[in-house]
Amino acid sequence: MEEFAAVGDIQLCFEVIGEEEDPTVLLVMGLGLSMDWWRDDFCRGLVDRGFRVVRFDNRDVGRSTHLHGRGIGPWGFLTRRATPVYTLGDMADDAAGLLAHVAPDGAHVVGASLGAMVAQEIAIRHPGRTLSLTSIMGRPGDGRTGRVAPRMLPEFLRPPAADPVEGLVASFRRIGSVGRTPEDDEDVRVTARRASARETGDGGSRQLAACVGERNRTADLGRLTCPALVIHGDRDRVIRPDGGRATAAAIPGSELLEVPGMGHDLARSSWPVVLDGIERIATRTRA
Template identity: 35%
Template sequence: MDTSKVQIHGEECVQNVGPSKIKVVYQRIGNPALPPVFLIMGAGAQMINWPEGFCLELARHGLHLIRFDNRDAGLTTHFSNAPVPDFSAIQSGDFSTVTYTLSDMAADTVGLMDALGYDRVHLVGASMGGMIAQTIAIEYPERVRSLTSMMSTTGNPLVGQPDYSVLASLGSPPYDDRQAYIDWQIQSRKAIGSPKYPLDENAIAKISGLAWDRDHDPLGMLRQAAAVIKSGDRTEQLRSIKVPTLVIHGEDDKMIDISGGRAVASAIPGAELVTFKGMGHDLPKPLWPVLAEKIAHLIHRVESSS
């Protein structure tokens, strides 16, 4: 495998993106002349949480990747003056403390496409990023060439629920101490990661430290989680998606149960569902080659048919 020729460009920034006129920080990986693929990360995660090795693996298949920080993550605009989400009220239907929805985050992504000059792109979203990608395919179908939804769900509360006993054992991430944050991230990955594959604690510590240095806003993930809840169930809207779709899910996912991935694949006409035994809510290194191959195969099939 030769990834030495894949260029990783430096981080860049664009202002006044989308209807909300936010700042978005992004990074290109690979040759800009190749098919564009937008990588959309999950709640509380930054663009650097797409493992560099996985990105190189994907780019090696003849793709140009754009990974970016969502609003309220990393170096993209944070809504720090917004109300603190009141989850007790939110769960009872009072959304007065919810600042935005997945539709707003979808509009951010389309705004980034506009800023970078792309009419249509391929979307790959993980967890909440999968929900955002689904929302783009629903609301902006003309902007999407293919959709890959990974470890995600439909918004239907009857599917894709986490193992709350696992989450309760973790508690909330500490945002007042860098080393404690790193330690918590390692424990979190042990709890919700892939039981079949050994965890590289040094790699997790490195990326967690970098994430802390870039941003450790304690409320950013809460605002994103509130957006997910307010956005509700997309099942019926997912039936309208016409673009070729791949759904990937781990069979041992403790954060979003595999029933969520199955529901996404069932709702989107013609979607292909690929599941992996022993995979949890992460991207284990031994699976990078097969994951990249599956995603790239879909994208190149679409590209060759146009």
């Protein structure tokens, strides 16, 4: 059931799945994507492992507050020029404010893609609310690692597809994991339609500006003390694997897990290793 929490001037739409007494996992989704993209079956996989799941719409997506101001388009992304309306740190503060409402004792923070960078900022800015950190498909913001592969640049310049849903299916096949299945394609169709029905604006370009304008978190990552897991696909061409390696190298005692065949997606074939990794790093916290 959807709920809302006020964090300053931002209203965040969120959902809690699982039992109140179980340790909380906070899921932070990527660029322009609502919490629907943390698929129900993935969330149930965490619940089956004994966790309480909190997923939410970041600012500017879904039913959370949509802001105003200019974002950037494909050329701004490619030239890495942006004047952000807000920062990844602001998005992290949103998430930490949500945790104050739903998990005041803290949570295991998991982020994917842009959500991984936000998750890193949560751990840096709000260590008291971060029991562990799992950074999936992320980078440390050093400007050198985790950049898009040149062969993927045309992906960001494509005109909108005549059928947006089938356009997304095709896009995930281009950027995604080896061996994506018809079930993965159907996941995209179902999730895209569900997300579209919940969408109240278009803030993806402002989130993109925040991503392009990210700061170098390397030194701050070096001061983290929570258990940390970095997951990255060895076939990721949107945020190349050296972004994951640099993130893991920056965090003392972190574990790096490179997943063979995984691209810039969460195809079902990757779920077991991702879910097991989240459980493993959380167990380190409890130990």
